[in-house]
Amino acid sequence: MRPIRLRRAVVLATATLSIAGLVGCSTTTGGSTAGGDVPQELVVAAWTPIENLDPHGASAMDNGTQVAAKAIYSALVRTVGKGQFEGVLAESWQPNEDATEWTFRLRGNVTFSDGKPVTSADVVASFNRVLELKGAMASNYAGHEAKESGADTVVITSKDPDPALLGKLSTFYVTPAAQEKWDKPVGSGPFVVERFTPGQSLVLAPNPGYWGGKPALRRLELRSIGETAARMTALKTGEVDLTWAVPDDQLPGLQANSDLVVEKDQGNGVITMWMNSSAKGLGDPAVRRALWQAVDFPTIVTSLFPETGSVADSVVTPNVLGYAPQTPVKYDQAAAKAALDKAGWDYDQTIRFQFSQPQFQQFTDAVASDLAKIGVKVEPIQKESAVFLQDLLALNWELNIQQLGTAGFDAATNLGRLYTCAAKRMGYCNEDLDKLLAEAGSTSDTAKRQELYAQANKIIWDDAVGMYPMYVRTLYVRNKSVQGFTVPQDLTPDFSKVRIGGDG
């Protein structure tokens, strides 16, 4: 990987990070006691820098800020699985019939680290702050409004039905209404800030008054190490105890070290390669299917991403509400070539294949290589994040690759958001699909939504709106002395239950 890493890396991809999921796939072996004489100190290497501790502002959706926010603040709810949520600050919640009004009841006994109670006024103030700051998070809540109704009840209303609100709220953190110092903020999470150097390191101490019980760690440091090689070296030498987003190719070097334990999450990222339906020649679904068919994705996936990748069979991952398995697209260059000839494909046309993140470099090269074999010209173009984003929205590409996640494990935040005619994200417009998505977005009946999104899934897959070659999982590597760590499903680990044992 190359070093200038856009901290939006995952964010851009996942658009909204899916959250929490404390029911991890692989829990660590839990020794029963934390070794009394082992210093309870943990150093974590964050792969994106933590630049800002404000969970509402411009950096709110960054992985670094989200990781810090989970340690310092509390959200209203967190995701525990497909369409399932668990209360954090909220004790219970209730949507109205058409999901335009959600009522949350707060726990009564939660206090901020400065001793003041968490009230509905703080929740409303935090929500308003998100809207006022108009950062990346604000677009989640267009037409939403929060009101207090007594000290322990908050009502969130929206203009349009929003059945996926809980998923979005899992990245919404509550701060005191009177918060002033954002470099040493007050929160109600398991840790409090001891020292924060933006973009460099965040040192945390346990919050003795944490409502979930004081964490075992005495000191937690989140160190930003952007350079992959440096991050791996620090892990091998024991300078850091835990990191994630470890590239597949680094694994052989790490596995030689018996002190390290490798785990992976379930993941809900899908490598999504939209084809611009509004571009010349690509409006025809037969052409798009043929291009997809011409690439040997199984070989590419198993060669480049043997650990983290698996061949996808849907637009969203199996752990997402709205998943439905589709007919695999079989690699067949002869058939692809025949279909392109039949559709009258212009072999002089060059497909501009844009990407931003360095880990796609080899992937895009391999795709271009396969397509070149049947005479289709593809030019992979790596763009700087700002330019990539601008061109992405302007549809200034023919083929685009990014990793898309599904926030809240609910297809509403992926299919419902991106594939409508109005969204204009890949030049594709299908009225039948629009109707399905609109219907799914206005009901709160989970079974019905699953059914509708499954149908949408099929249309998108069969029309080859994009190529959907691979599901992505994330590798977590930790020192075996780190115990009680649960691999999160949303790239934001929870350190409240972690302790350091003598050995694994």
Added chain:
Amino acid sequence: MTKYALRTAATGVLIIFGAATLVFFIMRLAPGDQAIVLLGPDATAAEVADARARLGLDQPLPVQYWHYLGQLVTLDFGESYRFGQPALDLVLSRLPASVELALAATVVAMLGVVFGALAGAYRGRWIDRGISGLALTLYSMPPFWIGIMLILVMALQLRLLPSAGVGTPAHIVLPALTLAAPFTALLTRITRSSVAETMAEPHVRRAYAKGLSTREVVTGHVVRNAATPVVTVGALHISTLLGGAVIVESVFSWPGLGSLLVTAVSNRDYSIVQAAVLLIAAIVVCCNVAADLIAARLDPRVRLGGAS
């Protein structure tokens, strides 16, 4: 002397103003603006337009420039939209780390002066060949390559030094060595040629004629005269050491100005880029003045206020 001071100050202000203008226009003319990066991929066109208006990006460029100059005069660079802190504070908070690294690298690079003097004094001998060859090789290696090799050997294999980050004095060793490598080579080469040239001058010949040893000649007659170009070139490279250490900072996760600048460019965080570039320009101007003054002290032939 007053004339020199006035002239220097005027030139310095002009240079800083030029740097400020350059960075302003380069950043604004580039594709991809703050509003888009700020809002992410899900924003609607209306939201983007709204954000552009809030950030003042919808105004004509000359108006923005005028506004920017107004802010400059009061040293107000605005807030970084990503960090949510005043840009100048952020830049200043990174300065100590950069200065620390630059100083450490300069100390290491002083070895170059010693080696260069040796090579120059014994020009043409094996010791000169050895030193010159080594310096050339060092100068010819990509700095990031040297850094990676140092990590591989010193941190990974021998486990002698930490690989990245800051904290203990040991953390600075590898980045300082890496940053110093090309600089050391450069100083070696410059000192060598400067010393060799001075060695050929009449007063040195006379010193030899008086029967002094090479060592006495070099320390007594050569070093002072040969120092001028070394100081000048050294000062010119301060900017490289301070703001140009980007690659070294990236390899070692060193939290200096360079890495802040690179992320700021990629985020289109204009206020940070502007503040950082201005600070670096100001430091360079100061270093150049200092070099002028030192050169004038060392070598009476150099007159202040001559050709710039």
Added chain:
Amino acid sequence: MSAITVRTRLWPVRLRSTPAVATAAAVVLACYLLVGLVGPLLIPYDPVATSVADRLLPIGAVRQDGTLALLGTDGAGRDMLGQLVHGARTSIVIGVSVVATCLAVGLALGTLAGYLAGWTDVAISRLIDVLMAFPGILLAIVIAGLFDQGMLVVVLALSVAGWVAFARLARGLTLSLRVRPWVDAARLIGVPTPVVIVRHIIPFVIGPVTALATTEFAGAVLSEAGLSFLGLGLPSSTVSWGQVIANGKDYLDTAWWISALPGLALTGLVVSTGLLGDHLTQRLGSSR
């Protein structure tokens, strides 16, 4: 008197560089040029043709289809030998383009500033000062980061600050040349300024400037590698050594050859350029 004769031996007598070293350097450089010119014709390499099943093969390994990967393969299964040979061409082309651009711009502005003096000189000198206050690599990063990847952008990014060194040198030399009698004479008999500059100034400036060009060539090749390392260099469709080194840096403990080979090739090129440059500086250069 005897003291002097005795000391003479200690004296740095051999002030000129040995022609043997310079010759050797020139031969090595010629080899690089030859590889860059002819190599791509002999050793086919298609950056588009990846073969992910053959990725990260060590030196001398055999590919799935039975062919030999003489110098191994990279992370996308592309042949390292091909990359080295084709990268030689890219590095040389970039180095030469950057130096040519800088030399042309620097020579023109430098001689103009030196010859015309007055406001022209002030303007150009201040421009030089401004650019000197910017760390060169930083300016390159800003420019390379702001536009689409490509050879032209890299050349531009490295040239924007690169011409300054040439301009300074040319200006300094011109300042002393313009008061020489033959220049004065030409001016007095009414020879137009451009002609004076081309006929009577540039021939005397070109020597030292050429010597400087070798140093700048080495710098440009190294800077391109640095930009690639930061992910701001060339697109993957154009192979360069810097890019290959950067691509291999995550494989140092598992596939060292990816970074090591182009690193050695690069160092060899820069060292021989440097040796030749030293020689040229002594033959043609001003003292500095």
